[in-house]
Amino acid sequence: MTRKEFQEFIAKGKMILDGATGSNLQKRGMPTGVCPEEWILEHPDVLVGLQREYIEAGSDVLYAPTFSGNRIKLEEYGLADQIGEMNRKLAGLSFEAIRQADTDRQVLVAGDITMTGQQLYPVGNLPFEELVDIYKEQIGYLVEAGVDFIVVETMMSLQECRAAVLAVKEASELPVMVTLTFAEDGRTLFGTNPETAALVMTAMGVDAIGVNCSTGPDKMVSVIEKMGRYTALPIVAKPNAGLPQLVDGETVYDMGPETFAEEMCVLAEAGADVLGGCCGTTPEHIEKLVKRLEEKGIRKAMKYPERKGKVVRRALSTERNVLPIELDGAFKVIGERINPTGKKALQAQLREGSLELVGEMAEAQVEAGAAILDVNMGTNGIDEKEMMWKVVNELTLLTDTPLSIDSSYVEVIEAALRIYPGRALINSISMEQEKMRRLLPIAQKYGAMFILLPLSDEGLPKDIQEKKDIIHTVLKAAAEYGLTPEDVIVDGLVATIGANKMAAVETLETIRYCKHELGVATACGLSNISFGLPERAFVNSNFMAMAIMNGLTMAIANPSQDLLMHAVYASDLLMNKPDADLRYIERVNEHKLTMVSGEVDSQSLKTSVSSGSKASAAIPEDKQGDEI
Amino acid sequence: MTRKEFQEFIAKGKMILDGATGSNLQKRGMPTGVCPEEWILEHPDVLVGLQREYIEAGSDVLYAPTFSGNRIKLEEYGLADQIGEMNRKLAGLSFEAIRQADTDRQVLVAGDITMTGQQLYPVGNLPFEELVDIYKEQIGYLVEAGVDFIVVETMMSLQECRAAVLAVKEASELPVMVTLTFAEDGRTLFGTNPETAALVMTAMGVDAIGVNCSTGPDKMVSVIEKMGRYTALPIVAKPNAGLPQLVDGETVYDMGPETFAEEMCVLAEAGADVLGGCCGTTPEHIEKLVKRLEEKGIRKAMKYPERKGKVVRRALSTERNVLPIELDGAFKVIGERINPTGKKALQAQLREGSLELVGEMAEAQVEAGAAILDVNMGTNGIDEKEMMWKVVNELTLLTDTPLSIDSSYVEVIEAALRIYPGRALINSISMEQEKMRRLLPIAQKYGAMFILLPLSDEGLPKDIQEKKDIIHTVLKAAAEYGLTPEDVIVDGLVATIGANKMAAVETLETIRYCKHELGVATACGLSNISFGLPERAFVNSNFMAMAIMNGLTMAIANPSQDLLMHAVYASDLLMNKPDADLRYIERVNEHKLTMVSGEVDSQSLKTSVSSGSKASAAIPEDKQGDEI
Numbered sequence A, B: 001m002t003r004k005e006f007q008e009f010i011a012k013g014k015m016i017l018d019g020a021t022g023s024n025l026q027k028r029g030m031p032t033g034v035c036p037e038e039w040i041l042e043h044p045d046v047l048v049g050l051q052r053e054y055i056e057a058g059s060d061v062l063y064a065p066t067f068s069g070n071r072i073k074l075e076e077y078g079l080a081d082q083i084g085e086m087n088r089k090l091a092g093l094s095f096e097a098i099r100q101a102d103t104d105r106q107v108l109v110a111g112d113i114t115m116t117g118q119q120l121y122p123v124g125n126l127p128f129e130e131l132v133d134i135y136k137e138q139i140g141y142l143v144e145a146g147v148d149f150i151v152v153e154t155m156m157s158l159q160e161c162r163a164a165v166l167a168v169k170e171a172s173e174l175p176v177m178v179t180l181t182f183a184e185d186g187r188t189l190f191g192t193n194p195e196t197a198a199l200v201m202t203a204m205g206v207d208a209i210g211v212n213c214s215t216g217p218d219k220m221v222s223v224i225e226k227m228g229r230y231t232a233l234p235i236v237a238k239p240n241a242g243l244p245q246l247v248d249g250e251t252v253y254d255m256g257p258e259t260f261a262e263e264m265c266v267l268a269e270a271g272a273d274v275l276g277g278c279c280g281t282t283p284e285h286i287e288k289l290v291k292r293l294e295e296k297g298i299r300k301a302m303k304y305p306e307r308k309g310k311v312v313r314r315a316l317s318t319e320r321n322v323l324p325i326e327l328d329g330a331f332k333v334i335g336e337r338i339n340p341t342g343k344k345a346l347q348a349q350l351r352e353g354s355l356e357l358v359g360e361m362a363e364a365q366v367e368a369g370a371a372i373l374d375v376n377m378g379t380n381g382i383d384e385k386e387m388m389w390k391v392v393n394e395l396t397l398l399t400d401t402p403l404s405i406d407s408s409y410v411e412v413i414e415a416a417l418r419i420y421p422g423r424a425l426i427n428s429i430s431m432e433q434e435k436m437r438r439l440l441p442i443a444q445k446y447g448a449m450f451i452l453l454p455l456s457d458e459g460l461p462k463d464i465q466e467k468k469d470i471i472h473t474v475l476k477a478a479a480e481y482g483l484t485p486e487d488v489i490v491d492g493l494v495a496t497i498g499a500n501k502m503a504a505v506e507t508l509e510t511i512r513y514c515k516h517e518l519g520v521a522t523a524c525g526l527s528n529i530s531f532g533l534p535e536r537a538f539v540n541s542n543f544m545a546m547a548i549m550n551g552l553t554m555a556i557a558n559p560s561q562d563l564l565m566h567a568v569y570a571s572d573l574l575m576n577k578p579d580a581d582l583r584y585i586e587r588v589n590e591h592k593l594t595m596v597s598g599e600v601d602s603q604s605l606k607t608s609v610s611s612g613s614k615a616s617a618a619i620p621e622d623k624q625g626d627e628i
């Protein structure tokens, strides 16, 4: 099935999935402790029978019983060598069920994959590429078996979802649907919230996204709503039949078909258009669900088309949380310090393989107010790609701050994006044709946002009109890859005022134009503006205020420059950004900055700083930007 | 003659004045040392004969021989009691000359007045009002004699010009023409330059302005050109016949009629439309001048209409120099400190009659970068009007910085404007009907600019639309008094962000609207914005940068706040204002400001400031704005 056919199938009305497989097989004789795939192949009629009942109940989709049919899981039962045959046969059972059901309705078979049970590096030891290969292998057999699409389900790790989605896209042309499992605290086992999952999976180009297992439908409303804010894709809800209870040593779910159907209608109203059941649900649950939807007249009323154009896509994320980038929201600083250029101590550490300073820089920048961390590993004597890969892994563990991947090399950027477990920012894509044509599909594939640097193969734009033309050209090229203006942050391209007296005026106009006429977010590397001038901090901070007034969304800066950061918070306050008053007051209280007029003896000043917990305490502000 | 008739007369073609009176009378027998007015009345035929020759030479205007016919001068000869009769008779001689000449041309008689020889307070002892009265007295007799207009000539003091012009306007409805005498350094004896004279006299509503005596026409070109930049009135050039030389104990002027006429044509090209001769010129000089103008075909080609709409009117001045206020020029700070509100030490001094602290505040503010000084004397226990009068006199002596006259009382403002020797700023005129209708004619009479405060009798405008409506209403009312948008500086009316979160946004929009849509200058009292917030200096200085970006022309502020002033200079630099780069570099070099991050022990900080020449050296920036 093509992605287009899948979309058309979904568009016809609520797509009804099947209900539980495992809990029903157990009721029909499957003992615990066995390899389910093996048992099913030994008792094919049980599975075929169950799936026929689902078809008769109204399911439009059968999940092929290939859930744990990946090499790692099968290896646990010594069955890894039979992986191809097993997956093909298991999928074949679902096709057999459809054949036997002999219905006029089109019923799809989803190739079902899930987690391997091994943890990915750097939390565990499983390399990301190995997991991608494991999924690719299983998907290959499922494709051979003729499944209509792939469902990645019961996922508790967003990073493993990413590996699976990359595998689907690299091994097939099939549609892919992803459902995660959230605990009652609203997060997956690995800490991902529904917004993040929806954002990242949508940006990576899946065909439907949702939740399965987790809870009963009654506890799933807020998860569906949260996802709905970040995706205009069909949302899947495949909850359990309520809560599990142990009755006579057996796990029993407490929600009967009638209640289940009723609660599922509530989920449908909350935004779910693909509906099914997980643990504890039976063909009767599905039957009642279909009946209730018809009775209420909501079988055909689809929710996801209403969300088109209204969902948040202009957002970055870590694996766990989303960082929305609002055009009128709190100003964001991209911390620029994780870059060995001009930093001898950092260079030395990196050459020795130590990431200690990188970690310290990350923490210090976040403490000082950075919302995003730029990572650039370009320097002599370091394998940039390898070092970038290491640092991204390290920072993923250390902080919950989205990363901006900064390199001149396409390979370095792709290596970082491939393992980055959320939605990252590419710094940057310009109109240099060859690189642009390589980077835009990479941004698309990994669901990254990117900084649009208005340069071309001819170098800097001659004037503001050429700058605007470049911006339009890159936005148009991005659209060819399905990237929207919401995926883009335009760099205002700050020149040096010493070389071009109109540098500030032209950048401010670029910012105003992007925000107010194009509705596109903007960024700036501010400090260039004052190159060669004395007391640069004053020029930089006042430029910051002007840029924020013109609508600048974020800046690449050193957040330990307190004057600059005070300017950010004061400017947000002046522009009446949400809660900016509270943030300003908190800022100036927590980051004391005293100005001393007149000639100051900096030696004695140092001694006058009492109990300075901050290294920058006695450093004149304009020196803080220099490389320490 | 009405002012309208005078304008029509001038518009017909170059208006030709007469030549010298005194030097010709001496040649015809008047001894030195006598009272010229008395001698003329004793030898009426000599004067009448000379003036007949001027009419025959082509003069359109005869200056009545009343030059020193004021009470002070006549008193020197014991003739003060005959002042009325003498002035009437002297003017009568000019009318007699016209009668005898029996020409078809209309020839006008100008009542001629000049300086008294006594210096005005506070340089000398002559009270300003006494001088106004002395001029009024003489003008009264000239009006009785039927002169067509008043010429105030050979003026070396702009303040005495102002007294004479006020006297003309208060004692008559006649047109008034003012010519000053500039030394070879381009300034009057009292230091006024041509631009200032042109600006102030034009703003006060004279009918023609120019230069007489001074030098030969060849050295007068730049004076005429400078005046032409500041007035679209007809410019008068009545130079001497070159340089005076002593030949056999007699003063002889070295420029013959031919050369004089030739050089006068150059002045006409430079912008002079009213032409005549002063010391050393004869009827032959005038005759050749008229002939040469006709030969060159420039008799009818008037220059002043070409200057309409192109001259600078948006400018303040002291008695000596002009401060142009350009919409895209260097940002200006109105120093706010000369105001006893909340300043105990200043209040005490003022009550004791000491202006020492006022003087120190003026000097300190100018040193710190104030371009204009606000003066407010409103406080308990002080006669505000009397104190304002004293302080304006004092500051006029002490500084060369224009004043902003700040009071709630119309009488106080008028008292200050009356004696202020340049073009001052009224702070402020709102739409409060009664006060507005009293203050607008005062602004017109004294040629002041004013700050338009967008308040009405109903108080603060409810929203930005009402604010704009008030601005339009006051501008319209001002136009009824001949005041143009160039006479107005709109106050952006800064509210407190703590009370109205949109305070900054609304003020910035007001500034943008005034500058970019109305083309009107703007001012702000910035510090209100941050009332109640901690670390106000950061809010104020960032607001300053935003306001300058929106086109704010000036701010009312304390220029000893270094962070704020740094913001001003950095913002001008960023906006690419003229020479802003040099001004920024000079600023930060001369006003050192060090930032100290972290907790600082302010006691030990104080000791660390080495050789602080500035009182503010160790005072945290945000405390500097407080009342010390």
Ligand SMILES: [Zn+2]
Binding pocket: A212, A213, A214, A240, A278, A279
């Ligand atoms: Zn389940």
Ligand SMILES: [Zn+2]
Binding pocket: A368, A560, A562, A591, A592, A614, B597
């Ligand atoms: Zn800090």
Ligand SMILES: [Zn+2]
Binding pocket: B212, B213, B214, B240, B278, B279
């Ligand atoms: Zn003269």
